[in-house]
Amino acid sequence: MYKLYPSVRTIVYTKEHFITKDKYFVSFDKFLENVFNKLNTFLSANKKKEAGDINFIYDSSLKEEEYQLNIDSNKIHISYKSEAGAFFAVTTLKQIFRQSGEKLQTVEINDYPDLSIRGLLLDISRNKVPKLETVYKVVDLMSDLKMNHLELYVEGFSFEYKSFSKYLVEDGYFTLEEYKELEEYCNQRSIDLVPNQNGFGHMADWLAKEEFNDLAECPDGAYIWGRNRPAATLDPGDPRSLKLISKMYADMLPHSNSKYFNMNFDEPMELGKGKSKEICEEKGIANVYIDYTLKAYDEIKKYNKTPLIWGDVLIHHPESLKRLPKDMLFVDWGYDSVYPYSKNLKKLSDLNIKFLAAPATTSWCSFTGRSNEYIESINNACIYTKKYGGFGVILTDWGDFGHFQFLPISYAPIAYLAMMSWTTEEGTITKLPDYMNKYVFKDKENLLFQTMFDLGSYNRYENSYTTNATYTFYGFLWGYYASKAEDPIEYYKNKTKGSILSVNKFNLLHQFLNNKVEEIQITDLHCDDGDLIKKELYQSIYLIKNIQKVMMAFNEDLSIKERISYLEEVMNSKNRIIDRQKKLWLSRNKSGGLEDSIALIEGFLKFAEYTLSEYKRGEDSGE
Structure with a gap:
């Protein structure tokens, strides 16, 4: 058999x-x-x-x-x-x-497949731009499992825009030559390399440039999701916004032989909060959004492309969907087990909207992924896309906040999406361990997949569930932002309230992570990047351990001496954390963007060092 x-x-x-x-x-x-x-x-x-x-x-x-x-x-x-x-x-x-x-x-x-489009989106724009050979490896994995659609997500300057070459950072973008080579490599394997770039929200890198800042909806930024954020959304009413993205399209689309183009247009967070406030109140946000979308659509059609557009704005305005062009593909994205694919995809089907679903690898904002979430996300996306007659699915692999996850964290989710989108059936998860261990990791011990799946479940020890991240990652991120706050310690206390582990849970988590280290040591990998995979997993575990030590320094059940001890352990590991992160990053990725990512680690460690000095000062003064 x-x-x-x-x-x-x-x-x-x-x-x-x-x-x-x-x-x-x-x-x-x-x-x-x-x-x-x-x-x-x-x-x-x-x-x-x-x-x-x-x-x-x-x-x-x-x-x-x-x-x-x-x-x-x-x-x-x-x-x-x-x-x-x-x-x-x-x-x-x-x-x-x-x-x-x-x-x-x-x-x-x-x-034959259940779903026509079986795709993957790789984020190459949040600091981390992969080397061409790195993407080749991903394409090989996709090809072996009959996937047929790949997108490289572009925001900012991670693609070689010939018209904007003065803004390109050395070794920090995908060159046009590399893109063409990748396209040929994909096409030889029956994979469509679909161009992708944003042109509405997620324009922060462009709007940070003096040349473009006055095209922003809110040039000075806006207070969103609990903090002040820089300008990231174009003003849809300014004709120069359309002129800018048209020039971007002209630099990218003629070089692609795909019939599709992902225009994105997701998360225009400031829309209606700045220059467009009056017109949005008059016409409604959905209509203002669609007016701008239709102008961009006309530009895209000049290149004979069929646009894909993210659905996060218009899914909440179903009455407006009839204004979308009939050939446009609506992509409903949801990255967690709680996302209502069953409801949303039925709605789109009832409205005769051509749609895809976009589940997640869940690798980002977690270090080692969130295993149960990617299984549920992919299951729900595939099952309900098939049930309601969708075109297919695109698995997203984002790199929010420094792109700290290493690539192998996404291997299993990619394989699982491939299996489920070709044959959407019960029990597919039981096939994943054998495939990953035998054919991807080539582990003679038949163990690494299970170990990595477990690592993606370390959040079981956290105090509660959260979407799109782990509380450990938030503990890291809030430490970085605390380093810039007026009162760093008070800021961190407020942000991490409720997520500090008890001593018992902290000890269980560390015991769990130590057990995973032992399992990794036992594995016998014969894949080309086997040694690198092990080092990447060790580093990921090391980061989680040290972040949790900083968080434990805010556990009020501990004595000040115990808290100081944890912080001293972290500071003694400072050079190791940073040096290994840099070395491992460069094994698969270009150097551009590395320092921006490392800056988050440095900010976190700066906060830990500040907290340590304050604790010692308080101890010396008897406070």
Whole structure:
């Protein structure tokens, strides 16, 4: 019995055997170069005009990505409608070959995906810009599991905008040449590289430049989500806003061969709070939002692209959705188990809106991910997208607040999304450990996936549930902001109130993390980046431990000496934390943006050092 990933639609074993060969003659009714090259990654293939050992047969009656793979005692026959279908058939055949020896068990397989778009969005704009070879590795993982859509999220200057080259930071952006090379690499693997850039909200890097600041809805920023934030939203009523994004489009879209473009337009936080306040009160925020969207849409259509747009604004204004162009794809995003995909996607279906869902790897703002949340997020997105007739799903992998998670934290969520979006069925989670340990980590101990899944559940020891992050990460983030506050200690106390662990829970958490370190040491990884993965996990655990030590310095059940002891341990680890973070970062990513990310760690440690000095001063004075 073969273990195939993702699960195939139907498989019938025919109780014979196909004897493997040193060389195979392959016939195509129409030559498919990428498919032929894929074959040659696991067997020696030679083209042949007449019938060969492996025969590709075009069949117009099949679905777009459907294939039929029949292995009999003498031949292998693959029927397909599209090149993608043929490629996916070979992907399945590769799994069969690597699970077999000199004989293949004969089978008849019919297979096609439940969802048409099975995608991934990688954030390359929150400090961390990956090296090209890093993205290649992600593409290989996607390809092996039949994903077909990749986006590199761009806000700010992480793409080589030729018209704005003076703002590019050395080694801090994806070059146009790299983008074209990546596109070719993706297309060879039946993956569509879809251009992506923001042009409404999330424009902080642009609006921080003097040249563009007066295009902001609120040039001086606004108080949002508990703190003052810099200007991040364009003024939709200023014609120069459209002129700016049109120029950005002109620098990116002509270089893409995808038919899609993700225009984003999510989280225009200041909309209606500044220059557009009066018009928003008159026409309504949704109509002002759509007016600007339609202008951008007209610019995008000049490049023959179909836009995707995030749904966080208009999902709350369903009466306005009828104004959207009929070809636009509405992307409903939700990153936690509590997100109401069942409600939202039904609403979109009832309104005849073309939609996708966007669940999450949950890797960001956590260091090691949030395992239960990515399972629920992906399950709900796939199940209800299929139920209500959506186009597909795009798994998001963001990098908020310094992009501190290391890439391998996202490997399992990517694989799980791939499996669920191809075959949306119960029990898929039971297939994930085997696939990750055998084919991704190549762990002879068959352990690392389970260890990493556990690490993504360290928040079980936190005092309560929170969305989109862990309280440990918030403990880190509030420490950074406290370092800038007028009264750092009082600020931190207020922000972390309710999230400081008891002594018993703190000890349990540290025991848990130490056990995970022991498990990582036991693993026997044979993947190319095995040693690096281990180091990245050790560093992630080390960060969590030290953050929790700082938080324990605010546990009032401890004596001042005990609190000082925790802070001294952290300060003794200062150089190790920073030096290792830099070294590991540069193993997979470009250097641009690194110092901005490290600044958050330095700010957190500065706050810890300040707290330590204040505690010691109080101890010396007898306070």
